[in-house]
């Protein structure tokens with residue numbers, strides 16, 4: 001099966017069919033007296049694999065009236081019930097990557113239109129297109145080599161067909177030699193408090209991401225505490241406090257200028273006494289001098305390690321995708337100052353150069369764990385390379401698979 005088709009099935013068709021099937025099952029169970037399932041079927045039939053899928057998902061849940069005993073509704077989510085989420089994730093990546101896709105797709109289409117057959121010049125220009133999307137020079141070189149081999153191996157002559165191989169190779173490029181297709185969820189503590197430490201320079205989106213994550217974890221039923229470890233500016237403390245209020249989670253804060261390690265210490269004690277599941281720690285990312293940064297971060301980390309053995313479970317470096325190569329150099333500095341376990345790449349929605357995801361993974365060998373796809377509380381997703389590539393090629397995928 002073609003790769004585009006596989007992506008379409010994974011993110012659009014299967015989830016859609018599932019949603020329709022489930023709504024039919026619900027309808028049968030409830031009998032014709034309940035009006036809602038009827039509506040659900042109609043809605044599900046209209047699905048285009050876009051945001052409507054989420055609506056359908058919600059609609060499917062609606063018929064579970066609170067007082068009605070419903071054995072199925074009380075069961076933990078089965079594999080099948082998670083399917084419609086795939087469509088939801090794909091549509092979020094599609095939305096968030098609009099700028100990158102528009103720029104990337106038009107360049108690729110233009111290239112394919114100009115070169116009917118695959119040759120050296122075609123690859124050279126393709127190299128430029130990928131570099132202009134911030135994929136990173138080394139990653140692009142690797143990619144082009146792989147692509148040339150694959151095109152030879154499959155005896156592809158028509159540039160139209162190369163589009164699909166590009167998308168396939170981008171996914172491979174992201175995963176490298178590792179297990180293909182594995183989505184890297186955040187690590188958790190199976191035995192007590194999970195602690196996430198957020199680091200990164202000012203303005204990249206640390207506090208916003210913490211707010212979004214707190215909201216997500218809370219809606220999964222987790223008890224969350226936030227620690228306002230960015231004590232450098234009063235505004236930063238208030239901002240985290242505001243997110244805490246919105247998400248309905250507890251925030252531990254001290255006054256401006258106080259010792260971040262002390263705030264985090266208090267955060268840990270509070271989280272422990274409240275039996276919270278997750279503590280998320282904000283920090284200031286002052287980069288004026290690497291020695292200071294290193295000292296501050298290692299002090300904070302020492303406190304965390306001492307209070308909860310095995311913590312922090314993630315040290316997440318937040319990078320702003322719109323800053324391109326600057327983000328790469330920040331990543332280098334921070335990895336030297338502390339052990340970064342994962343990257344959060346924010347503001348992917350604000351750049352046409354979303355290829356930076358691939359460069360980061362390829363050059364730094366640190367996994368991208370979360371991506372920010374907008375400013376809203378729901379605009380945070382676990383990074384999924386397949387969904388990312390779907391988002392990049394969505395127009396081509398939809399166009400091509402319709403032709404088949």
Ligand SMILES: Nc1nc2c(ncn2[C@@H]2O[C@H](COP(=O)(O)OP(=O)(O)O)[C@@H](O)[C@H]2O)c(=O)[nH]1
Nearest residue numbers: 202203204205206207208346347372373374375
């Ligand atoms: N468009 C967009 N804006 C974002 C995203 N994440 C954060 N921001 C914005 O980036 C700005 C700085 O965020 P903030 O959380 O204060 O950064 P911090 O200094 O690292 O804590 C704010 O205006 C956020 O709304 C994102 O994924 N997309």
Ligand SMILES: [Mg+2]
Nearest residue numbers: 206207230236
């Ligand atoms: Mg902040």
